[in-house]
Amino acid sequence: MSADKHLQSWQERFEMAEAMQPLLGKLYRNQGVEVVVYGKPLLNASTIEIIKAHRLVRRHVGEKLRLRESFPFVQALSKLAVKQCKVDIGKLAVNYWRDHTDVSEIENYMAKELADAIDHADDVAPRDVVLYGFGRIGRLLARLLIERTGRSNKLRLRAIVLRGGKKGDLEKRASLLRRDSVHGPFNGSVEVDEENNAIIANGTYIQVIYANSPDEVDYTKYDISDALVVDNTGIWKDEAGLGLHLKSPGASKVLLTAPAKGAIKNIVYGVNEGDITPEDIIVSAASCTTNAITPVLKAVNDRYGIENGHVETIHSYTNDQNLIDNYHTADRRGRSAPLNMVITETGAAKAVAKALPVLAGKLTGNAIRVPTPNVSMAIISMNLNAETSKDELNEYLKDTALQSPLQNQIDYTDSTEIVSSDLVGSRYAGVIDSQATIAEGKRAILYVWYDNEFGYSCQVVGVMQTMLGLTTLSLPA
Structure with a gap:
């Protein structure tokens, strides 16, 4: 040519x-x-x-x-x-x-x-959503909800709840929505309504509410009713704490964007969202790592069976670490995050069993926080019940990523040049790095990339839709 x-x-x-x-x-x-x-x-x-x-x-x-x-x-x-x-x-x-x-x-x-x-009855009423907390996950959820703005949108962001309220806070919050050092600028316009304490993003009017406790807000004062409150703070993780949200008029359900304690259901969208019933008013979307590894583990277990395994997470540093050495209640996390690899605990491997009970007691896990701001990797080492090879396992996982019910959770790459920054903005729970796969006999090791912020947020939106009965018909089947 x-x-x-x-x-x-x-x-x-x-x-x-x-x-x-x-x-x-x-x-x-x-x-x-x-x-x-x-x-x-x-x-x-x-x-x-x-x-x-x-x-x-x-x-x-x-x-x-x-x-x-x-x-x-x-x-x-x-x-x-x-x-x-x-x-x-x-x-x-x-x-x-x-x-x-x-x-x-x-x-x-x-x-x-x-x-x-065709001529599908559009009789499902739009539902109100409140973001309680506006940190890394809260702002990305806002972006995902705002990009769906339109007359037919059923998941409507109505408010964000924050602590504080000092002078200039509203503009600061809007600025953090406009610009993001990792995910880039907001795709659209963000305005501030100082008089009414609101942010307007791409036509979405978002009421900004200041409160120090989940039970202090009367959402009905802002014409918000029957709302799903998405708690992004990580402060409350049990039924008693999260139940405080339900004491606020206008709130009807709560979703936690962190692993929950007690009997609260931990949901990994694509794996066990079918466990959510209309009666469930408090649900957890588990952790970013649990979301990354559970779909992959399900796929492998469905085909080969998993006898046992270990998950090592190479995780970007997070906001609960210190920029420079300082006091921290957790072991090692007080050391400077941008300067150190930090060994820490993760409950993600054990949490898999809450979404995939067949793997209960079969997995161990640990984590190493590393000096990158986003995108992590899970190294999954497994003893299988059936033999396989690298080519066979990769071919199966490729087909799973392209054709199976898990195609929205699992992505697959055969690139020999891909690095962590290439995965910023990935909407998948996890991405199989096929070039790193090791498999021989009944032993297999998989390397799974995941955008621990954006990919996880996409999973959270799926859980939100399921909780509110807003599931979407996908065609062709």
């Missing part, structure tokens, strides 16, 4: 991606339809991100999916009365072009494949 043809091809793809963007936006804002390409979300995607999502199709099916081949499916989708669903135009297009050579039957094909979502 000549240089001019390369440029012409790129121009065609770029223009096609640009033409897709307004259609994708309208589908979500007006009909609640989220479009993906083999699991890669196109909501608010840039033209380059749309092109990259199409390039990744080769990993799934071994052949290209050109934008000119998928664009007619987006056009056909925009003409159908589909509502409140997730539609994978990548899968639909690939399946169609295997048996067809022209566009004449696309609309009929789409109507048939998406029949379950």
